Amino acid sequence: MTKALEISGLKKTYRGGLQALKGLDLTVNEGDFYALLGPNGAGKSTTIGVVSSLVNKTEGSVKVFGYDLDSQLADVKRCIGLVPQEFNFNQFETVLQIVVNQAGYYGVSRTLAKERAEKYLTQLGLWEKRNDPARTLSGGMKRRLMIARALLHEPKLLILDEPTAGVDIELRRSMWDYLTQINGQGITIILTTHYLEEAETLCRNIGIIDKGRIIENTSMKALLSKLNIETFVLDLDPYDGHPTLDGFTMRELDNHTLEVDVPKERGLNRVFEQLSAQGLKVLSMRNKANRLEELFVDLVEQGRNQKESVE
C-alpha cells in the first residue's frame, strides 16, 4: 500500500534550545483519515510545520507519497494542502484573491484557478462572500476559507491543524461531512484536534503524541476496544441501608447516588435486575465522563511513566 506520509526519527530543536520533537515516527497510508492527538505543546503543529516545509527539521526523514522532503521538495509540496492552526492570509485581500493567488503559487493557470475557486468556495458556502476582504469574515468562515485555499491545487494529502477550533457545533458537523466526503473521493486526510468526539467520528487511525514522541499509533477501533469498562452514575429514589450488586464494583456516593463499573460483556441488565429486586427505583443514569477522554489522559500518563522509567 502506498504511504501518504512516512516520518522517521524526526527531531526538531527550535532556536533557543527547546526540543519540540524527540525522534518521532509516523506512517499514514494513502486514503486514510488520520487523527493526530496530543496535549497542548505536544509537537503536533511542529510536525505539520516540518512536513509542510514551514519549519526546518533538525534530524530525521520525511517522505510524502514516496517523495523525499530533502531532495524532492517541489514534488512534496505539490502533494500537500495545508490548513494551518492560525489564520495566515492577508486580511486585506478578498476571499477570491486569496484562493486564486494560492492556486497561482502552485502553477495553476488563472482561468482554471477561477473555475476551481467557484467550485470550492460554493462547496464551503463562501461563494457569496468572494468579494469581501478576509478580515470581515467570521471565525468559522475564515476556517472554511483556509480549507478552500488548501484544496485549490487539488492535493492528494490534506493536512488540517485544528480545523474546528472555535467553530460552532452545527458548522463543525457540516465540516465533518465535507471532510468525510472528500476523503471518500480519495484524498488522504490528517487532522489534529482536541475534540475526541471528532477523532472518533471521523478517523480510522489515530496517533497520540506527547512531548515530541508518538506514544500510541493504532486504529480507532482498537483504541475503542480498550474501553471495555464503563462507569455509570445512577440516580435513585432516596433509600435506607446499603444496596448490594453481585459481580459489579460499586460505590455509594450518598443515599440516592450509585457509581457502578460495568464491563462491556456483562451488560446493564443485571444491574437493573438486582436493584429492582431490592426495591430500588432508578430515576436516571449517565456516563461518568467521556470515556475516550479518560482513556486519552491514561495513555498520556502511561506514556510519561514509561519514559521516566527508561530515562
Add this chain to the structure above:
Amino acid sequence: MSNPMNLTALRTIWIKECTRFLRIWVQTLVPPAITMTLYFIIFGNLIGQRIGEMDGVSYMEFIVPGLIMMSVITNAYSNVASSFFSAKFQRNIEEMLVAPVSTLTIILGYVGGGVARSLIVAVVVTIVASFFVPLNIQHFWLIVVTVVLTATLFALAGLINAVFAKTFDDISIIPTFVLTPLTYLGGVFYSISLLPEFWQVVSKANPIIYMVNAFRYGFIGVSDINAYVALGVLVLFNIAFGALAWLLLNRGIGIRS
C-alpha cells in the same frame, strides 16, 4: 529545489504586489507627487531663482533628475519593505512557502512590484516636473536603464531590511537614518564639484551619487561622474544585494523557524 522559474507563480506575486499598491494609491502614489511639487516650488522656483545656474543649466533643471531619483529610491524601498514585512507579520508569506515557489521567484515578484510602483511614481513626478521646467532629454535609454537598476537595487535593499525586521519600527529605521541622509548628500541638490576635494572623495563612497549623476547625465548631458562608470557601480551593487537577498531567503532567515 523547485523549478527556478515558475512563471505562473511569478506573475501571481507580481500582480498581487501591484494590486496592493494600486489599492492603497492614496498612500503610495499621491504623496510623492505632493512632496515633489513642494520641492519644485520651494527649491526649484523660489530659492532656485536666486542660485542661478549649476553645471551650466538652471537650478530647477539641475535638481529635477535628482528629485525623480529620490522618489524612485524611497518608493522602491518602502514598497518592498512594508509589503514583505507585512506578509511576514500576517504570516501570509506562508502561502508562498508551502507552495513550490522558488526563492528566486519570490525575490523577482516582490522586487518587480517595488520597481513597478517606483516607475509609476517616476512618471507621475516627471509629469509634475514638466509643468515647472521644459524637459530636456539627452540620452533616453540611459535614463531608462539607470532608473530600472536603481529601483531594483532599492527594492532589494527594502526586501533585505524586511527579512531582518521584527517590528514595524525596524522598517523605518534604515530609511530614516541611512537612506534619507545618503540621498540628501547624494548630489540631488548640488554638484559635488562645489565641495572641497576631501569631501568630493568621501562623497564618492556614497552609491547614490552614481545613480543621481548617471540619471542627470541622461537628461542634461552633464555629470560629475562618468555615466558608464556609474552604471557599472549600479550593476555591481545589484548583484551583491541580489545575492544577499537570495542567500537570506533560501536559508529561511526571518521566515522559517
